[in-house]
Structure formats: C-alpha cells, structure tokens
Amino acid sequence: MSLVSEDANYYAHQYNESEKDKKIITILDSTLREGEQHPGVSFTTKQRIQIAWMLDSFGVDQIEISPVISEEHLISTKTILKQGLRADIVAHVRATKSDVDIAIKCGATWVATYLGISDVHLSAKLKISREEAKMRALEVADYIKAHGLKARFTMEDASRTDPKFLVDICKEMNKRNMERISIPDTVGIMRPRGMYNLVKMVHNNIDSSRTLLDVHCHNDVGLALANGLAGCEAGASQIHTTIDGLGERTGIPNLAETAVALTLIYKSSNRLRLHMLKDLSRTVSQYTNLDIPESKPIVGDSAYKHKAGTHLAAILKNPSAYEILEPKTVGNRRKIVFGELAGKNGAAYLLSLLGLETNEQDAKTLARGMKELRMGDILELYLDDRLERKILNNASPDIPMKE
Ligand code: HCA
Ligand code: CU
Secondary structure: OOOOOOOOOHHHHHHHHHHHHHHOOOOEEEEOOHHHHHOOOOOHHHHHHHHHHHHHOOOOOEEEEEEOHHHHHHHHHHHHHHOOOOOOOEEEEEOOHHHHHHHHHHHEHHHEEEEEEEHHHHHHHOOOHHHHHHHHHHHHHHHHHHOOOOOOEEEEOOOHHOOOHHHHHHHHHHOOOOEEEEEEEEOOOOOOHHHHHHHHHHHHHHHHHHHHHEEEOOOOOHHHHHHHHHHOOOOEEEEEEHHHHOOOOOOOOOOOHHHHHHHHHOOOOOOOHHHHHHHHHHHHHHOOOOOOOOOOOOOOOOOOOOOOHHEEEEEEHHHHHHHOHHHHHHHOOOOOEEEHHHHHHHHHHHHOOOOOOOOOOHHHHHHHHHHOOOOOOOEEEEOOHHHHHHHHHHHHOOOOOOO
C-alpha cells in the first residue's frame, strides 16, 4: 500500500491557494443586533451580557448591539460596554444625530450608522432624494467625528445601489477618516463573483490606510458565507456573522462556519477558540428556542457522524478519510451509526465492542441481519477518545478477522 500524504487535506489546500493568499480577516458578530432581528428571537438583558462574554472569550474582534430598539436594549448596551471586554462594542444606530446621541449616552466609543442608499430604499423607506441622502450621511459622519468616536458607515443595500453614487459616498467617508465602511448585500442577491466585483470597486476607490471595509451578506439564497468570503478576497478585512446564522429573514453567515472557513480553509491567523463553537450554538439555541438542525455544518449533531459501511471502515482506521478536522477542535463529537448500511466492517466492529471474538462469517451474518431488519439506524456510538484508544489497541474490525 502506498503511503498517503501526512496531511490528508494537503492537495485541497494547494487548490485553495490557502498559503499563497493568506491574510488576516476579523469577525464582527452581530448576534445581539442582526440576530435579534430573526423572527421570534429576543434576548433578555442577562442573556445579552452572557452572549457578549462568550463571544469575547471566543475571540471575535467586534460585537454589535443596537441601543435604540428599546429601553432594555439601552441598558444592555450600557452594561456590556462596562464589562471591559477585549472586543470593540459597536453601537449600531440609524444615521441620525439623535441616534448617535443615544450611542454616546451609553458610553460607546465605536458607533455604526446605516443609511439605505439604493433608489428603492430612498423612495420606499426614507422618501428622500440622493442629494438629501448624501447630505444626511455626511452631516452624521461629521457629527460622529466631531465627538471623537470610532465609526463605521453602512451603505445599506449597497449591492443594488448606483455604483457612481455608492463610490461617491464611500470616498467622502474615506476623506472623513471613518474607520470602516460596511458593504452589505442586504437582500442576498449577489453571487460570489458579484460581491467580489462590488467590494473590489469600492476598495480601489478609497485609501485603505484610513478606512477598512466590512462585508455583511444576507443568506436569502444560501450564498451569504460564500459571498462574504469573496468580498474578503476582494479587499474587505472583516466579515459579519451571527451565532447559528440568525438574522432578518434567513440571516447572515453563521459564526461557526465562518470561523472554521477562515481558520482552516483561508489560513487566516487568529486567536479564535474554536472549541467553544458548539457551546455558543447550544446556548443561543436554548435562549431562542430554535433547534439547531442536525445537519448544520460544524455544530450540528450529524456533522461528524459516519454511517455507510465503506465510510465506517475507513474512519475506524483514520478519521481524516472523511473528516477535515478533529470534531473536538470545534467542541463537537464524532459518532458512528450502525444499521442497514453498516456492512461487514461496521458489524465486525460492533461485535468487537461487545467483546465478542470476531470472524468474517459472524460479521457478514450480523451485517445481513441489520439490513434485513429494515429498521434504519439501530445504534449510534460516540467514537471519541476512549473508543479511539480501543482501535489503537487492535479492536478495529480491519484488524485481521479469523476466517
Ligand atoms: C439592517 C440593515 C443591515 C445593516 C448591515 C450593516 C443590512 O437590518 O438594519 O450595518 O453592516 O443588512 O444592510 O443589517
Ligand atoms: Cu443585515
């Protein structure tokens, strides 16, 4: 048998050009702002504070919260700001002086203001002209800077905005030394290449030593994360996420998938404590009463379950055969499923776990039995440290069976 490469993912990383194209991409988590816009979701102040602590210890760079939604949100924002967290706490408000005042009153040092600048937002929502929108945006930016705040300006509905108008306002924000500009795909209409082109255009028109770009992509067609990452490839330095991908309608990129994509696939250097991901997801799902689909990548219960006989046989020898990472690095666990698909190898392993001496015939009989039962999955077992040790101690079915 030929020796396989020590790193099973090696060639994939070569195609991905992960090493060649490495850059640092940070995460702004908006579970407390965008996440609360998900139907049915509303956290208590205590829950907001706990989520902020967890996100901070997980290692996101910025945490976004809106103080203007209600009195309770104001108190939550103030309290979170006082916790002395390492992450920036970004107060997200409308682009009006009175909203900025509320952020200031909370003690915010970072403020994000947003204004819908596409024609449909100007006419249907704000009922103002482009000129009036530009004036409003610049007045607010000047006001924020006059108060010495660090700031982001969000070009809401950027993907459906006249590019000339978009670039014009971005340049003005850049002149005003706004620390960040957010380029959202508010309605989730972009494809990755489109998001790349959009962000590249803005990036080419601003001085990035003064202003960095954020990408905020909605998941209406399931492309949010792919679009966000394409935006990062085009020059954005920060991507917006929420735990479990919560948000308006179908939400935005999921923190777990984004964090793993950045770390493992993009090789972006960071201090993220990936092992907290499952816990973050579990905590938020308890607070929202929204179940985590078991097929959800990274944090779902089936994310590291193996079922087909051929898969079981390989996994029992080397989990890298069907896994790109060790499940415990993201706080999840590997499971093996025994049932009608388990085959001879799965059956032999099951017998060996029961301490029965395994021979080829018994394994085949059990495999046939499980198939004929037609009961689907009969048994699931964790295949973690203890069982892994057992495999090393030669309990694996691949270990010669007596004929
Ligand atoms: C919103 C709009 C927003 C803002 C994004 C951002 C969007 O729901 O208020 O501030 O970066 O999707 O455009 O979430
Ligand atoms: Cu949004």
